[in-house]
Amino acid sequence: MRHAVILAGGSGTRLWPASRRGRPKQLLALTHDKESLLATAVSRARAIADDRVVVVTSEALAAATQAAVPDVELIAEPAARNTAAAIGLAAAMILERDPSAVIAVLPADQHVRDREGLTCALDTCLTAVERTDVIALVGIPPTRAETGFGYLEMAAGPSDGVRAVLRFVEKPDQTTAYCYLASGRYLWNAGIFCLTARRLLAELDTHLPQTAGAVRQIVRDNGLVLDPRGLYEALPAVSFDTGVMEKTDRVVAVPAAVGWNDVGSWAALPEVCGHDDDGNTILGGDAIVLDGSRNIVVTDDGTMITMVGISDLVVVKAGGAILVVRRDQAQRVREVVDALGARGFARLL
């Protein structure tokens, strides 16, 4: 059977003040349709899954996550140990009840404009997995020389939509990113991939044996493990990309130009939500923007935001806090969050 695992453990400071510790990015409704990113991810997953969708999150977010997507199977990690452990835990659980399980792993906090395109690409991946036991990634053909993403280098030559992946590249510098874009041989790594549960555990056995052992034991001895929390906490915090993908030669990619966006900062909002004729993106409530363009304005609670003579600014009002930052420096919200913590404003984190 085909299964879907959604990774929903993100802590989400990048969209502060809308995102908070207790309400990270995946639980926000950033688009005009008022559905959380997670709920949308679950819808996407249902399109390819034969069984109930599995969502992995943290214990702290379990209640809020279950409330946001009631009809999923929830796994609450005893501790955050990055994606290798989270994916391993979900795969071990699925493998226990379906030895021939094929799994699609999907992040919870992304935006995909072309849902049917993604379903189609995932189906291509899953079919390849079922035929040849590969690890099949959905790769996004780059639309700009982005330095904030990881890339996949594809093997040259013709293909039937499935391309061998030669290597993974972490965030490149600007020049390298331009070369990647021009070459046509690189894809953005969206963190979306398919493989059999058995292959997943086998790769963990090879590359992260402690993780493989722990997740098997936690699932098999469910409730009987003396200290599952301690077992999990002792695992190395390593991503599945670094710990497994980059070390195996079974990786292929399916290029899919599906309008993918990782919603990595407020600056991503115009691409996700569109903008008006002046280039302003206004979300969540009333705002008046006079004589200004390319602003991003978010208001959560009826507070009117007014601007005059300003361009390229991000102004967000959410939950008793306001953020003002230049659009091209939107990632600096992290500094604000750090400063709030350092100055004792824990209630705003």
Added chain:
Amino acid sequence: MRHAVILAGGSGTRLWPASRRGRPKQLLALTHDKESLLATAVSRARAIADDRVVVVTSEALAAATQAAVPDVELIAEPAARNTAAAIGLAAAMILERDPSAVIAVLPADQHVRDREGLTCALDTCLTAVERTDVIALVGIPPTRAETGFGYLEMAAGPSDGVRAVLRFVEKPDQTTAYCYLASGRYLWNAGIFCLTARRLLAELDTHLPQTAGAVRQIVRDNGLVLDPRGLYEALPAVSFDTGVMEKTDRVVAVPAAVGWNDVGSWAALPEVCGHDDDGNTILGGDAIVLDGSRNIVVTDDGTMITMVGISDLVVVKAGGAILVVRRDQAQRVREVVDALGARGFARLL
């Protein structure tokens, strides 16, 4: 006896969203001492008045004004007819009970750093009025080439602190303002002046006879005038400067470098309230300004305002609305207020 009349009828859109129709600038506490500008003006007036301070405001603002300064004599104008009518009404009332009254007229919405200096200047004005029946203005020696104020040109030559005024100049252009500043012969017109009540009515008789007649009739026939509202509404809306001061040759000025500020826009706040070591002025609550200077940040209700990498910006959160404008364009708040009205957000005006 010496009397003080405070003009407190301002509608105050220039400090929106803190100022509203029902809570104009003079009722705001803009300084760190939490006292409204009006209450501070009343304190200043008490320092020179022998009788209860008279405050002229609109009917709409009467209750809020009385609440802000309970121990004054309030005149609620039946209609807004600019300062000539307001001052005339107050003078006629005072003259009725004190035929030898000397009056100091003071706006309600200004900031004066050196209170004792102002008291001293007003005393010089009042003494000149009592001796020679002049109209004596407190004039502010300019500290910058300001184009937003009216100026007084003083006669050249030595003086005992009281200088003849040759003419009034409305807001000059930038070049002219620089010449005024360099010449040393021009003063800012702060709208603060002294004269006898009898002289005031006599000047109105000469230059604005309809106003003189109406205010006399309203005061004399108090309660018996058939239609005092209609009488007042029919008056020309003209300022005392334009209607009287510019037409009489009895005007003198007392230069007084008292740290005067008309708080004409949010950009005036640093001068009124000071700023921190980074040049940021933060008023009313918590704010975090990282890597930015010369910002003006006002928050009225515990909403945290955070900024990173921004300079020279005004951000104000007050009463369910946020304003964002560049510091050097702070007067454009008027456009925002107009747009709110045009788009049906009357509740925010």
